[in-house]
Amino acid sequence: MSKKKSTFLNMILALFVITLVAGLSLGYVNDLTKGPIAKAKLERKVNALKEVLPDFDNNPVEDVRKIASDKTKDSIEIYTASLKNTVSGTAVIGSSEKGFSGLVKIMVGFKPNGTIKNIVVLEQKETPGLGTKMKDEKFIKQFREKDPSTFNLKATKDGGDVDALTGATITTRAFGEAAQMAYDVFVAHTEPQEKFKK
Amino acid sequence: MSDQTIVISASPHVHSDRTSKKLMYDVLIALIPAFLVSIYVFGLGALLITATAVISCLLFEYVIQKYLLKTEITITDGSALITGILLAFNLPSSLPIWMVVIGSFIAIGVAKLSFGGLGYNIFNPALVGRVFLLVSFPVQMTMWPTPVENNTTLADAVTGATPLGIIKEELLYGSTMTEISTKIPSTLNLLLGFTGGSVGEMSALALLLGGIFLIARKVITWHIPVVILVTMAIFIGVFWFIDPEHYANPLIHLLSGGAILGAFYMATDLVTSPMTKKGMVVFAVGIGIITVVIRLFGAYPEGVSFAILIMNAFVPLINTYFKPRRFGNKIKSKMI
Amino acid sequence: MSEKLNQKQNFLKGIIKDNPVFVMLLGMCPTLGVTSSAFNGLGMGVATLFVLLMSNIVVSLIKSQIPAKVRIPAFIIIIASFVTIVEMVLEAYLPVLFEQLGIFIPLIVVNCLILGRAEAFASKNNMVSSIIDALGMGTGFTIALTFLGAAREIFGSGSIFDLRFVSEDASTLILFILPPGAFIALAYLTVLFNRIATKTS
Numbered sequence: 001m002s003k004k005k006s007t008f009l010n011m012i013l014a015l016f017v018i019t020l021v022a023g024l025s026l027g028y029v030n031d032l033t034k035g036p037i038a039k040a041k042l043e044r045k046v047n048a049l050k051e052v053l054p055d056f057d058n059n060p061v062e063d064v065r066k067i068a069s070d071k072t073k074d075s076i077e078i079y080t081a082s083l084k085n086t087v088s089g090t091a092v093i094g095s096s097e098k099g100f101s102g103l104v105k106i107m108v109g110f111k112p113n114g115t116i117k118n119i120v121v122l123e124q125k126e127t128p129g130l131g132t133k134m135k136d137e138k139f140i141k142q143f144r145e146k147d148p149s150t151f152n153l154k155a156t157k158d159g160g161d162v163d164a165l166t167g168a169t170i171t172t173r174a175f176g177e178a179a180q181m182a183y184d185v186f187v188a189h190t191e192p193q194e195k196f197k198k
Numbered sequence: 199m200s201d202q203t204i205v206i207s208a209s210p211h212v213h214s215d216r217t218s219k220k221l222m223y224d225v226l227i228a229l230i231p232a233f234l235v236s237i238y239v240f241g242l243g244a245l246l247i248t249a250t251a252v253i254s255c256l257l258f259e260y261v262i263q264k265y266l267l268k269t270e271i272t273i274t275d276g277s278a279l280i281t282g283i284l285l286a287f288n289l290p291s292s293l294p295i296w297m298v299v300i301g302s303f304i305a306i307g308v309a310k311l312s313f314g315g316l317g318y319n320i321f322n323p324a325l326v327g328r329v330f331l332l333v334s335f336p337v338q339m340t341m342w343p344t345p346v347e348n349n350t351t352l353a354d355a356v357t358g359a360t361p362l363g364i365i366k367e368e369l370l371y372g373s374t375m376t377e378i379s380t381k382i383p384s385t386l387n388l389l390l391g392f393t394g395g396s397v398g399e400m401s402a403l404a405l406l407l408g409g410i411f412l413i414a415r416k417v418i419t420w421h422i423p424v425v426i427l428v429t430m431a432i433f434i435g436v437f438w439f440i441d442p443e444h445y446a447n448p449l450i451h452l453l454s455g456g457a458i459l460g461a462f463y464m465a466t467d468l469v470t471s472p473m474t475k476k477g478m479v480v481f482a483v484g485i486g487i488i489t490v491v492i493r494l495f496g497a498y499p500e501g502v503s504f505a506i507l508i509m510n511a512f513v514p515l516i517n518t519y520f521k522p523r524r525f526g527n528k529i530k531s532k533m534i
Numbered sequence: 535m536s537e538k539l540n541q542k543q544n545f546l547k548g549i550i551k552d553n554p555v556f557v558m559l560l561g562m563c564p565t566l567g568v569t570s571s572a573f574n575g576l577g578m579g580v581a582t583l584f585v586l587l588m589s590n591i592v593v594s595l596i597k598s599q600i601p602a603k604v605r606i607p608a609f610i611i612i613i614a615s616f617v618t619i620v621e622m623v624l625e626a627y628l629p630v631l632f633e634q635l636g637i638f639i640p641l642i643v644v645n646c647l648i649l650g651r652a653e654a655f656a657s658k659n660n661m662v663s664s665i666i667d668a669l670g671m672g673t674g675f676t677i678a679l680t681f682l683g684a685a686r687e688i689f690g691s692g693s694i695f696d697l698r699f700v701s702e703d704a705s706t707l708i709l710f711i712l713p714p715g716a717f718i719a720l721a722y723l724t725v726l727f728n729r730i731a732t733k734t735s
Contacts, residue, residue, distance in 0.1 A: 297705075334707040334708050
């Protein structure tokens with residue numbers, strides 16, 4: 001049970017062996033989990049898409065289109081979903097920098113006729129209990145089945161049709177702006193009867 | 199204390215016939231004008247909130263001391279009473295009653311008795327209660343009944359944001375001060391108190407009156423309140439001078455929100471403020487600067503209560519650097 | 535017989551007498567950082583338990599081969615390897631938990647509980663004792679984090695293990711799921727724990 005003496009050689013040797021074994025085992029585990037990790041990442045994205053899009057049988061993540069915009073730093077992503085080779089819906093990521101604490105990023109799903117299927121909030125840093133309520137069913141509900149060409153995405157206070165979140169007018173405005181951006185991109189970059197091309 | 203020659207204790211250092219009880223009742227008297235204005239403006243709602251806060255503060259102190267801590271019961275020293283009133287003064291009069299009770303519990307149970315009771319609490323209990331409620335119920339805590347002159351009803355019809363809230367929101371939206379000035383009450387109304395706000399913070403005039411009474415009675419010294427307000431005025435003044443379209447003028451900032459209430463009644467709390475004059479100035483400058491930083495750049499429109507709590511945490515440090523003269527150092531001084 | 539009794543005490547000390555969170559106040563970073571819900575607390579507790587168990591096993595096995603002067607770097611490499619393994623496995627098979635715990639998984643490396651047990655216990659005792667020590671300490675840590683998470687979730691979200699018992703519109707004390715709530719809840723749970731522990735012993 002006597003400890004090894006701390007000679008220079010012993011120290012180097014001990015650390016070398018430990019790091020070698022650690023490195024090898026990490027490499028082995030990495031190999032094992034590489035596949036499942038990639039799969040889990042893809043699934044996460046597809047699950048978000050499933051929430052905002054009607055049924056689809058293609059892989060919209062592969063059919064992503066990125067469009068440069070002067071409104072945001074990143075390019076805007078458009079996902080097209082299709083069922084039996086016809087377009088069943090389009091998901092667009094819209095964002096606004098005008099949230100109470102900056103960026104608000106949402107994913108808006110549109111049906112082919114331009115009405116909103118659903119919206120999910122991807123990123124936000126709003127005040128807990130106030131702005132974060134934009135994730136609640138109560139707020140999101142009012143956007144479903146609405147056509148932004150007739151449904152004004154601004155808050156009622158600003159002459160629109162959206163009931164603002166209590167105490168979070170700024171968040172509501174940012175959310176509306178992000179949704180409007182998504183809709184504008186949707187209109188500009190999607191043919192109404194776009195056929196699905198492989 | 200008569201058999202002790204050297205008193206080593208945490209503040210407050212009481213060494214005259216003026217007991218902490220008497221100090222507390224002076225504070226009570228000073229709060230009367232502001233209370234009357236708030237009843238006049240907000241009606242029975244203000245009375246109800248204040249009564250609830252006071253009763254529940256006293257009750258929690260009694261119950262916790264009697265059954266949980268099994269120590270001496272100190273509800274008659276007036277401090278829980280003051281905590282209740284100051285807490286109520288920091289709440290909107292439309293707040294649901296059960297939230298007032300929770301705020302009182304946090305103020306007395308968490309901020310005061312958990313630290314060892316009066317004299318040992320690091321943070322101002324009423325402010326801890328208020329901040330707890332503000333963070334927990336941001337919706338209810340930032341909706342203020344719009345004042346109606348000579349209000350006698352209990353129900354508050356209209357709610358809206360405070361002047362500071364309006365300024366913050368509109369500035370973020372891109373409006374200029376000229377456009378905003380039509381949406382907020384005039385400076386005169388801010389001074390008199392016909393504006394949205396919590397129960398006791400609206401009438402700057404009534405609060406000033408009470409504050410001057412406190413200084414005259416030597417309950418507080420002028421250092422903390424004056425330095426806080428001057429620091430705020432200078433700091434905001436610089437921004438306003440550079441860009442008056444995007445920053446409200448210092449007068450609006452001083453008269454609205456809890457600046458005066460905080461400066462005269464909360465920051466000066468004997469237990470949670472520094473012991474020496476120099477320390478008080480440092481403490482007050484800190485409060486002024488943090489308040490302005492939160493108001494102009496923070497997420498909340500109002501920052502006085504956060505600023506006071508933050509500086510409360512620095513009080514032990516300030517007391518180390520600006521030590522009070524120790525008893526016994528001066529041989530000529532009288533023994534206590 | 536006495537050996538067995540010892541091991542029982544060895545296990546129980548990690549839960550009650552030397553509870554890593556409520557008594558030794560070790561590993562405060564994950565304790566305060568991830569306990570916004572009971573599920574997160576439990577997940578972090580189990581992840582830590584696994585790393586602690588593995589590092590205690592390995593350290594107790596190779597303790598005689600490590601020169602004293604380089605023992606800390608050696609322990610850290612061992613701990614960091616297991617943490618990385620946990621991180622990869624979680625990302626692959628429990629992506630939900632992985633996302634919730636986020637940065638706090640790699641930070642298990644610097645959880646002083648793990649290095650503390652390696653240094654104070656595993657490097658001086660045999661493997662069996664070290665395993666039992668790790669199980670006791672890990673369980674104590676997991677229980678503490680789960681209770682803390684549960685308390686914060688009940689007050690802050692009105693739910694427990696994601697089961698809501700108040701309506702979605704109800705006002706809950708959301709302060710408890712924010713950082714200051716972690717400190718308040720930890721303080722009162724510590725008081726409660728020590729009061730009960732001293733009364734029962």
